[in-house]
Amino acid sequence: MEKEWRRSMPLLSMNIVMQLTGLTARQIRYYEEHELVQPARTEGKQRMFSLDDIxxxxxxxxxxxxxxxxxxxxxxxxxxxxxxxxxDTKQVITDAQLRAIVKEEMQLAQRHQRASLRQGDLSRFFR
Amino acid sequence: MEKEWRRSMPLLSMNIVMQLTGLTARQIRYYEEHELVQPARTEGKQRMFSLDDIxxxxxxxxxxxxxxxxxxxxxxxxxxxxxxxxxDTKQVITDAQLRAIVKEEMQLAQRHQRASLRQGDLSRFFR
DNA sequence: GTTGACATGTTAGCTAACATGACATATACT
DNA sequence: AGTATATGTCATGTTAGCTAACATGTCAAC
Structure with missing residues (x-):
C-alpha cells in the first residue's frame, strides 16, 4: 500500500530514464505522443517519470x-x-446463416453458375 | 456440444471463403504462412476452412x-x-534498486560528474 | 540574475520492411 | 476438359519508426 504510490511517484528525469531504458528521448516522446505512457510534468512542462512508467x-x-x-x-x-x-473469437456466423451459405453454394456448384453469390464481397453480412 | 464440431468442421473452399471474408487468396495464404490460421487440407493439399477459421x-x-x-x-x-x-506490467525494478539508483543519481548530480553512471545503457540490469 | 547543461515541440527526411499484387507452373477437383 | 487452387518468386507502394537539427524554454548552481 505504501509501495504502491512509491512506484507511481514521478521522480525520475528524462536523462535518467534514458539510461535506465536505453531509449532515446525522441523515442520516449514518440511513445507518449501515441499515448502509451503519460509521464507527469513539472511546472515547467518537463517530464517526470515514475517506476511504473519505466x-x-x-x-x-x-x-x-x-x-x-x-x-x-x-x-x-x-x-x-x-x-x-x-x-474468444466472437461468433459472427450463426448456424442458420451457415445452412443458407452451404445450401446456396451447393446449388450454385451444381448448376455451374458461378455468377450470383460467388461474386462480390459477402463480408458485410457479418459483423 | 454438437454445434461445437459443426463450427470446426472444415467444409468451405477457398472460393467461398474469399466471398465470405472479402479477402484475396493471397492474403489468406499469407496469414496461414504466418500461422494465424491453420485450415485443414484435402488429400490433394487444397485448403478447407471451418466456420471458426472464418x-x-x-x-x-x-x-x-x-x-x-x-x-x-x-x-x-x-x-x-x-x-x-x-x-499487469510485471515489476522489473525492486525498491532496493530504486534506492540505489536515486542515491547514485543524486550523488552524481551533486559532484558534477556526468561521466560514470549517466553514460551507457543500464537497461540490462532489469528484466 | 546570469550561465550552461539539459528538455521541449516541430519539422523534415531517411530507411527498412510489411502486406499485397502479379505472374508462372503444376496439380487438384468436378 | 476446364476451372480452381497450390506454391514460389519477383515486384511494389506505403508507411511506421526513427534520426537529425533547430530554435526556444527550463532548471539548478553559483
Missing part, C-alpha cells in the same frame, strides 16, 4: 523488438487493463 | 484495418488463448 517503457521496448507495432502495443495494453476483452 | 480471418481483417500488424495479431491471439498472460 516498466511500461521497457514493455514497449520489448514488444517493438518482437515486431509488434505501436498500434499493436496499444491494443494489447488496452486488453490488459480491460477486465472484459476475454471474448 | 471468424479468425474476419478478426485478422479487423485488426489489420485498425493498424495492428501481423506480429501484433499473433501476440494478441496468443494472449487470448493462454489463460495466464494476466500479468
Amino acid at each position: 516498466d511500461i517503457l521497457l514493455e514497449i521496448k520489448d514488444m517493438l523488438a518482437t515486431g509488434v507495432n505501436i498500434a499493436g502495443v496499444k491494443q494489447i495494453f488496452e486488453m490488459k487493463n480491460s477486465p472484459a476483452a476475454k471474448n | 471468424d479468425i480471418l474476419l478478426e485478422i481483417k479487423d485488426m489489420l484495418a485498425t493498424g495492428v500488424n501481423i506480429a501484433g495479431v499473433k501476440q494478441i491471439f496468443e494472449m487470448k488463448n493462454s489463460p495466464a498472460a494476466k500479468n
Whole structure:
C-alpha cells in the first residue's frame, strides 16, 4: 500500500530514464505522443517519470523488438487493463446463416453458375 | 456440444471463403504462412476452412484495418488463448534498486560528474 | 540574475520492411 | 476438359519508426 504510490511517484528525469531504458528521448516522446505512457510534468512542462512508467517503457521496448507495432502495443495494453476483452473469437456466423451459405453454394456448384453469390464481397453480412 | 464440431468442421473452399471474408487468396495464404490460421487440407493439399477459421480471418481483417500488424495479431491471439498472460506490467525494478539508483543519481548530480553512471545503457540490469 | 547543461515541440527526411499484387507452373477437383 | 487452387518468386507502394537539427524554454548552481 505504501509501495504502491512509491512506484507511481514521478521522480525520475528524462536523462535518467534514458539510461535506465536505453531509449532515446525522441523515442520516449514518440511513445507518449501515441499515448502509451503519460509521464507527469513539472511546472515547467518537463517530464517526470515514475517506476511504473519505466516498466511500461521497457514493455514497449520489448514488444517493438518482437515486431509488434505501436498500434499493436496499444491494443494489447488496452486488453490488459480491460477486465472484459476475454471474448474468444466472437461468433459472427450463426448456424442458420451457415445452412443458407452451404445450401446456396451447393446449388450454385451444381448448376455451374458461378455468377450470383460467388461474386462480390459477402463480408458485410457479418459483423 | 454438437454445434461445437459443426463450427470446426472444415467444409468451405477457398472460393467461398474469399466471398465470405472479402479477402484475396493471397492474403489468406499469407496469414496461414504466418500461422494465424491453420485450415485443414484435402488429400490433394487444397485448403478447407471451418466456420471458426472464418471468424479468425474476419478478426485478422479487423485488426489489420485498425493498424495492428501481423506480429501484433499473433501476440494478441496468443494472449487470448493462454489463460495466464494476466500479468499487469510485471515489476522489473525492486525498491532496493530504486534506492540505489536515486542515491547514485543524486550523488552524481551533486559532484558534477556526468561521466560514470549517466553514460551507457543500464537497461540490462532489469528484466 | 546570469550561465550552461539539459528538455521541449516541430519539422523534415531517411530507411527498412510489411502486406499485397502479379505472374508462372503444376496439380487438384468436378 | 476446364476451372480452381497450390506454391514460389519477383515486384511494389506505403508507411511506421526513427534520426537529425533547430530554435526556444527550463532548471539548478553559483
